[in-house]
Amino acid sequence: MSWRSRAAATALALCAVLAGCSEGDGSSSVGGKVVLRYTWWGNPDRAARTQEAVDLFEKKNPGIEVQTSFSGYDAYKQKLATQAAGGDAPDVMQLDYRMIDQYASGGVLMDFAKQQGALDTGEFDKGLLATGKVDGKQYAIPQARGTETVVYDTEQWKASGVEPPRQGWTWSEWADAMRALAEKTGKPGATDPGQSEDAFEIWLRGQGKALYTKDRKLGFTADDLARWWTFTDKLRREGAVSSAEQTTQIDGTVENTPLGRGTALSDTNWDAPSSGYLAIIPSGVTLAPMPAGEDGTPGQYFKPSMFMGVAADASHPKESVRLVDFMLNDAEAAKILGATRGIPVNETLRDAIAPELKDFDKTVYDFQASVEGKLNAPPQAPPSGDSALQTTFQRDYDQVSYERMSPREAAENYITEAKAELRS
16 A cells, blocks of 8 residues: 555544553453554654554564554644553653653653663764653653754745845844845734744753753743843834734644745744645745854754653563664665654664655755754753643733733743742
8 A cells, every 4th residue: 555545544543542452461462463552643644654664664573563543733642641641651652852751750651771772872863862861761762853943935035135044143133134024025024933932942042041951940030031022022013023913823833824824924933844834835935044142152953853752561662662763763664754754863864865855855854954063952851841831931922912011021920930830
């Protein structure tokens, strides 16, 4: 079955709950085979390619059967939380950066050191690998890498006559460009980045600071956040970035961003997911580096786009880790998966698949190659409370953009709530 046919079949199973035949001792087997449950989030294309790679794994490991399940991100996050709380986490699971601390500290994830030798990480960047550690233990393995970008409508930016983005441009230069775009085109140059914790983190790292300290406390003050929100609020008032009404329509999809709606010329987004803009802007989009601090300090970094983890109570931990190793290190699997989750973290495979990448996969690869060696080292995985704080961050900035609070008042409110959340 082709991956396109597989996509249709897999889509019919969207959000399906998969269960192996459980024996009395909790192990899973069917017809003498070891049965593993593997779940992830993504679209039907990712599901089809993943299923094709899993089929190859089963062919190379005839004693193992892998039952797969996928859904959209929000549904996946809720379902995984329910499974974990009920002691029924899948054997192998896809994880977001913000899930690692929560599930590691909750005893849901296995420390990969318990299966030493079953997973080869020799071709992985050590900095990226370290992002899957909590308290020095490797609970998650990065599957691919991505980076935040300025993504813009290629034709409209070029037609405006404004100088295009370049490596090393600063936030001040970015702001001037947004003002110039607004003046020349009559619409905001960008989505207001004030609502984005991701954009704030990059700005903050450009100041030599971080979202969180190594002991999982806030790495910035109300003064820092007030400066950021004052900066973005001024641009909003000038019309250089999107209005409050436009910004509050953002729901995690590219379609409902100001760029996606055609009401702004650019956005800040992660590289691989920016492929979604191509269906809306058929003339094409360009990926550009994020702005740096005023002294040139880069805030941008390569972040694992997602991770793989194994359940602490997996019935077959050795085989589960073998599946992880296959998905990350097998050359044939890498060709099947392409850049559907981002560019592979295995450096040898990254170079091997490069000549075969097409369309936006190649765009992402070329962009990452252009910033290789120019970015900061990635931070450790954020504390579990950060997932809730992303919502708090957006909500508090809404108060600023609708002029119900000053940047200072909103920043102090956020700091108070963040400290309480991180203590809980």
